[in-house]
Amino acid sequence: MRKALFETGATDFSYSISMTTRKPRKGEVNGVDYYFVSKEEFEENIRNGEMLEYAKYVDNYYGTPLKYVNETLDQGKDVFLEIEVNGAMQVRANCPDAVFVFLTPPDLMELKHRLIGRGTDAMDVINKRIKKAVGEIRMMRNYDYAVVNDEVSQAVERIQMIIRSERLRVTRVMPDYEQMIGDE
Amino acid sequence: MRKALFETGATDFSYSISMTTRKPRKGEVNGVDYYFVSKEEFEENIRNGEMLEYAKYVDNYYGTPLKYVNETLDQGKDVFLEIEVNGAMQVRANCPDAVFVFLTPPDLMELKHRLIGRGTDAMDVINKRIKKAVGEIRMMRNYDYAVVNDEVSQAVERIQMIIRSERLRVTRVMPDYEQMIGDE
Numbered sequence: 001m002r003k004a005l006f007e008t009g010a011t012d013f014s015y016s017i018s019m020t021t022r023k024p025r026k027g028e029v030n031g032v033d034y035y036f037v038s039k040e041e042f043e044e045n046i047r048n049g050e051m052l053e054y055a056k057y058v059d060n061y062y063g064t065p066l067k068y069v070n071e072t073l074d075q076g077k078d079v080f081l082e083i084e085v086n087g088a089m090q091v092r093a094n095c096p097d098a099v100f101v102f103l104t105p106p107d108l109m110e111l112k113h114r115l116i117g118r119g120t121d122a123m124d125v126i127n128k129r130i131k132k133a134v135g136e137i138r139m140m141r142n143y144d145y146a147v148v149n150d151e152v153s154q155a156v157e158r159i160q161m162i163i164r165s166e167r168l169r170v171t172r173v174m175p176d177y178e179q180m181i182g183d184e
Numbered sequence: 185m186r187k188a189l190f191e192t193g194a195t196d197f198s199y200s201i202s203m204t205t206r207k208p209r210k211g212e213v214n215g216v217d218y219y220f221v222s223k224e225e226f227e228e229n230i231r232n233g234e235m236l237e238y239a240k241y242v243d244n245y246y247g248t249p250l251k252y253v254n255e256t257l258d259q260g261k262d263v264f265l266e267i268e269v270n271g272a273m274q275v276r277a278n279c280p281d282a283v284f285v286f287l288t289p290p291d292l293m294e295l296k297h298r299l300i301g302r303g304t305d306a307m308d309v310i311n312k313r314i315k316k317a318v319g320e321i322r323m324m325r326n327y328d329y330a331v332v333n334d335e336v337s338q339a340v341e342r343i344q345m346i347i348r349s350e351r352l353r354v355t356r357v358m359p360d361y362e363q364m365i366g367d368e
Binding site for chain 2: 137140143144146158162164166168169174177
């Protein structure tokens with residue numbers, strides 16, 4: 001999704017490169033795909049409060065270094081993170097201004113259509129999908145927007161629309177106006 | 185603004201025609217530009233709770249009949265209202281789901297540029313503009329989005345973007361998902 005989003009060339013925001021302790025795969029470049037570091041280095045970053053968010057999956061750490069994010073925000077530029085639910089909730093706790101877009105798996109919407117045209121699927125198939133959907137919905141509740149990740153180009157367009165629209169929020173533009181007035 | 189918005193042909197929402205007690209101007213058509221009614225009829229509507237919002241300007245009433253708005257919303261369609269601040273705050277009180285876009289007059293942004301390039305204007309001109317701006321900003325605080333009304337086509341595009349983006353809000357799509365799950 002991030003790749004498709006930035007390939008449009010229409011993005012006026014930056015993305016943060018994640019840090020990980022997993023080994024680079026073939027073709028992956030340090031500082032482009034990830035910052036590849038040792039377990040020791042990553043844990044030192046955690047101890048020093050230098051990670052905006054992080055998580056451990058299958059013995060490997062993945063996370064967002066705080067430095068780049070802060071530097072970019074200080075320049076007045078938005079930062080885009082493509083992260084898991086766990087990490088997103090850490091960002092939510094640290095960045096009250098952040099906007100959270102939940103990418104809904106396509107089958108969640110398919111499920112809806114299936115339930116509408118009921119009877120076409122075996123009950124165990126439906127039940128399995130519903131169970132998965134319930135889990136998804138619980139997580140979605142903590143996000144601001146939901147975008148169905150079916151057709152990538154449409155999802156990309158919607159994410160860009162959300163970002164542009166969020167920039168027009170009164171809560172975001174208000175400080176500018178207030179400062180403008182306060183200066184006089 | 186409303187006219188330009190609906191002239192794009194890209195709108196998938198309806199607009200509500202206002203009701204007024206003022207006399208039709210040349211070329212204005214009843215049921216197109218306004219519902220033109222008598223003072224007695226308007227006041228009966230108010231008494232019967234049939235107005236979503238209304239205000240009185242220079243001896244004439246202007247307002248939004250509740251019936252059309254409710255019927256359209258019941259069909260699952262969004263309704264667009266182009267109304268004054270006073271009316272908007274009445275809608276805010278009655279419709280917690282509504283989204284409020286404040287059209288910022290172009291001079292409010294011009295003012296900013298003027299203040300940046302200070303010294304080009306006489307202080308009394310600047311002061312007058314600032315006073316007006318302060319009033320605008322106070323009202324803006326009660327809105328969700330601010331759109332600068334400088335170039336109409338750009339403002340129209342932004343309003344459409346806000347509407348499409350707001351439809352992706354988790355709080356709006358959540359009931360659908362919950363109902364889908366709850367049905368099982």
